Amino acid sequence: MPKPLFVIEDLHVSVEGKEILKGVNLTVERGEVHALMGPNGSGKSTLAHTLMGHPRFQITQGRVLLKGKDVLSLPPDERARQGMFLAFQYPVEIPGVKVRHFLRMALKASKGEEPSVTEFRKQLFEKMALLEMNRSFSERYVNEGFSGGEKKRNEILQLAMLEPEMAVLDEADSGLDIDALRSVANGINKLAGPHMGMLLITHYQRILNYVDPHFVHVLFDGRIVRSGGMELAQELEAKGYEWIAGEAVA
Amino acid sequence: MKQAAKGFSRQVVEELSSLHSEPPWLRQRRLEAWRVYEATPMPTLQDEDWRRTDISALALDELLPFAEAPSPHADSIAELPQGLCALLDKSRPESGLLIQHDSQVVHASPAEEAAKQGVIFASLEEAVGEQPELVKRYFMTRCLPPEHSKFVALHGAMWSGGTFVYVPKGVEVELPLRACQWLARPGLAVFPHTLIVLEAGSKLTFIAEQCSPEMDGQALSCGATEVYLGEGAQLRHISVQQLGRQVYNLGAQRHLLEGDSSLDSLIIGLGGELTKFFVESVLEGPGANAQMRGVVFGGDDQHFDHQTLQEHIAADCSSDLLFKVVVKDQAMSVHLGNVRVHGDARGTDAGQTVRNLILSEGAKAHPILPLEIEASDIRRCSHAATVGQVDEAQLFYLMSRGLSRRDAQKLIVDGFFEPVLEAIPLPAIQHRLRRAVDEKLGLAMP
Ligand SMILES: Nc1ncnc2c1ncn2[C@@H]1O[C@H](COP(=O)(O)OP(=O)(O)OP(=O)(O)O)[C@@H](O)[C@H]1O
Numbered sequence: 001m002p003k004p005l006f007v008i009e010d011l012h013v014s015v016e017g018k019e020i021l022k023g024v025n026l027t028v029e030r031g032e033v034h035a036l037m038g039p040n041g042s043g044k045s046t047l048a049h050t051l052m053g054h055p056r057f058q059i060t061q062g063r064v065l066l067k068g069k070d071v072l073s074l075p076p077d078e079r080a081r082q083g084m085f086l087a088f089q090y091p092v093e094i095p096g097v098k099v100r101h102f103l104r105m106a107l108k109a110s111k112g113e114e115p116s117v118t119e120f121r122k123q124l125f126e127k128m129a130l131l132e133m134n135r136s137f138s139e140r141y142v143n144e145g146f147s148g149g150e151k152k153r154n155e156i157l158q159l160a161m162l163e164p165e166m167a168v169l170d171e172a173d174s175g176l177d178i179d180a181l182r183s184v185a186n187g188i189n190k191l192a193g194p195h196m197g198m199l200l201i202t203h204y205q206r207i208l209n210y211v212d213p214h215f216v217h218v219l220f221d222g223r224i225v226r227s228g229g230m231e232l233a234q235e236l237e238a239k240g241y242e243w244i245a246g247e248a249v250a
Numbered sequence: 251m252k253q254a255a256k257g258f259s260r261q262v263v264e265e266l267s268s269l270h271s272e273p274p275w276l277r278q279r280r281l282e283a284w285r286v287y288e289a290t291p292m293p294t295l296q297d298e299d300w301r302r303t304d305i306s307a308l309a310l311d312e313l314l315p316f317a318e319a320p321s322p323h324a325d326s327i328a329e330l331p332q333g334l335c336a337l338l339d340k341s342r343p344e345s346g347l348l349i350q351h352d353s354q355v356v357h358a359s360p361a362e363e364a365a366k367q368g369v370i371f372a373s374l375e376e377a378v379g380e381q382p383e384l385v386k387r388y389f390m391t392r393c394l395p396p397e398h399s400k401f402v403a404l405h406g407a408m409w410s411g412g413t414f415v416y417v418p419k420g421v422e423v424e425l426p427l428r429a430c431q432w433l434a435r436p437g438l439a440v441f442p443h444t445l446i447v448l449e450a451g452s453k454l455t456f457i458a459e460q461c462s463p464e465m466d467g468q469a470l471s472c473g474a475t476e477v478y479l480g481e482g483a484q485l486r487h488i489s490v491q492q493l494g495r496q497v498y499n500l501g502a503q504r505h506l507l508e509g510d511s512s513l514d515s516l517i518i519g520l521g522g523e524l525t526k527f528f529v530e531s532v533l534e535g536p537g538a539n540a541q542m543r544g545v546v547f548g549g550d551d552q553h554f555d556h557q558t559l560q561e562h563i564a565a566d567c568s569s570d571l572l573f574k575v576v577v578k579d580q581a582m583s584v585h586l587g588n589v590r591v592h593g594d595a596r597g598t599d600a601g602q603t604v605r606n607l608i609l610s611e612g613a614k615a616h617p618i619l620p621l622e623i624e625a626s627d628i629r630r631c632s633h634a635a636t637v638g639q640v641d642e643a644q645l646f647y648l649m650s651r652g653l654s655r656r657d658a659q660k661l662i663v664d665g666f667f668e669p670v671l672e673a674i675p676l677p678a679i680q681h682r683l684r685r686a687v688d689e690k691l692g693l694a695m696p
């Protein structure tokens with residue numbers, strides 16, 4: 001049997017001595033889209049950052065396996081080269097660095113070879129068209145002065161260019177108006193394919209009207225307390241997180 | 251006098267003046283400057299302006315005050331030394347190029363188009379003979395008199411070579427004029443002077459470069475740049491300093507701005523052992539505007555000290571300063587940024603920002619930004635300084651895209667400088683500076 005693409009096993013994470021994740025378990029196979037929902041402060045971004053190797057988070061227990069190999073000891077750049085990707089909830093500004101230049105550097109770094117200038121341009125404009133982005137966007141400095149929606153699109157553009165095997169999207173939908181949401185969701189649908197596993201972190205069910213996840217999980221107080229299909233997302237939307245809170249205590 | 255004896259003295263001043271067969275008035279100015287030099291105490295750490303900059307290791311008595319260039323005339327760029335040749339981008343059309351090698355101007359290609367419009371671009375020594383009235387009026391009088399400071403006085407006594415630019419009323423010079431100082435002789439002190447006069451309504455881009463190969467032994471570059479902007483004149487002024495690691499660079503640059511004139515100046519400091527550089531804009535006429543930008547990158551044990559002045563004398567002027575500084579290893583950067591607003595300068599709008607990025611634990615940056623405001627009715631007077639390391643959140647973001655920590659840091663530093671470098675009109679210089687930055691980061695391919 002081939003090894004699963006991505007496995008999170010009993011993951012415990014602390015920040016400054018406070019335990020945030022209290023034993024998370026999750027398996028994502030190629031071709032699967034998993035939605036992870038949860039209230040504010042439940043630990044969604046903590047999980048996302050930990051998976052990508054942010055140095056602030058201390059792992060006290062557990063394993064994270066990518067294609068069977070534990071990645072927890074690897075620095076973020078090495079994880080990226082092994083095929084991981086994180087779309088940030090709050091993307092960072094890199095003043096003075098053009099989107100175009102940044103993407104070229106990122107491609108070179110993660111793939112190990114530099115695409116030709118013409119090949120790169122062709123690819124870039126294709127992906128930008130897919131996401132309904134204006135070409136002039138690639139001449140702007142990374143995230144500097146971007147609107148919330150532009151930042152999110154820029155994250156998805158990077159996803160499109162880098163074509164990772166395992167993508168974690170931390171609230172790719174928050175702060176988007178309905179048109180932007182549709183084009184971001186559209187992009188996600190086109191990119192998620194048989195070769196990629198995706199963990200779609202979201203707060204609201206809204207984006208799930210456009211993207212069909214295979215599985216829905218609910219993170220509450222550092223644990224996945226419920227897993228199911230789309231019906232779980234709908235139930236959550238109808239009853240609110242209060243409902244889970246009640247159950248978790250019970 | 252092919253080469254003077256070591257050290258500076260009144261006798262050297264007289265010899266230099268004779269060597270150039272100078273008219274009595276000029277000889278007199280040299281001697282007066284020498285008198286001021288002698289009367290001014292050597293700066294020490296006790297002086298307010300020099301508190302963090304120690305020049306006691308500079309052996310002035312060991313320096314030669316003058317040396318002829320190895321070949322005093324180069325008709326074409328190809329005849330110049332290789333290292334210098336490499337700096338010049340031959341394929342570009344340029345309206346004028348002047349080169350000073352050590353103490354002598356060895357090449358001056360006329361700005362043909364501009365010359366037809368009455369623009370003068372020549373060595374200062376030549377201008378003394380051909381435009382004595384202009385030089386007499388502007389040279390080290392109102393802009394940078396010897397009393398400015400100790401080393402401006404020394405400069406006034408010892409200068410040789412130099413650049414003279416005169417743009418008549420209403421003339422717009424399309425292509426940049428470029429003056430390059432090449433200091434290649436260890437043990438030498440050079441004193442290049444730049445005098446720029448823009449008459450009312452004229453327009454110019456001027457690029458000044460100071461460069462040297464790596465040399466064995468101390469050297470000194472003690473330059474002075476005086477600029478007069480007439481009513482409504484516009485100047486883009488770019489100064490690039492890529493001197494060798496052993497060179498002390500003690501210089502001053504001062505702009506006098508008449509009404510409605512505008513200055514866009516950029517200082518780039520990369521080379522040298524120690525730099526103390528005065529950069530001053532004096533807004534003398536109403537509605538004048540000065541933009542002063544700077545890029546400084548110190549590595550190893552380099553020391554940079556930029557002392558800037560935005561002096562608002564007339565009403566309704568604006569000035570804006572932005573310096574971006576990166577230091578690594580044991581390097582240190584000092585920025586003493588003065589804003590002075592006189593009592594009559596109503597409606598002043600002055601801002602200054604100094605941003606320092608520290609790449610290593612041993613590197614230091616000291617921004618000191620005093621304001622002196624006498625006017626009561628001003629629009630804005632603000633100052634801001636930041637000192638910080640490369641942002642961890644930025645590093646994580648870039649590394650999450652596969653960039654190594656080193657490449658991520660390089661990208662952040664490049665981006666810090668890029669908006670300033672991008673605005674330089676000659677692409678070849680942009681390219682050279684980006685390479686120099688990468689080299690300093692320890693990343694350049696040989
Ligand atoms: N540096 C830190 N120090 C202390 N506590 C932290 C730190 N970072 C995060 N936390 C805490 O960890 C918990 C989880 O935060 P996290 O950002 O992972 O939540 P989230 O589920 O992504 O929330 P949101 O929906 O608001 O994005 C919160 O209680 C938060 O306050």
Ligand SMILES: [Mg+2]
Binds near residue numbers: 044170
């Ligand atoms: Mg979050």
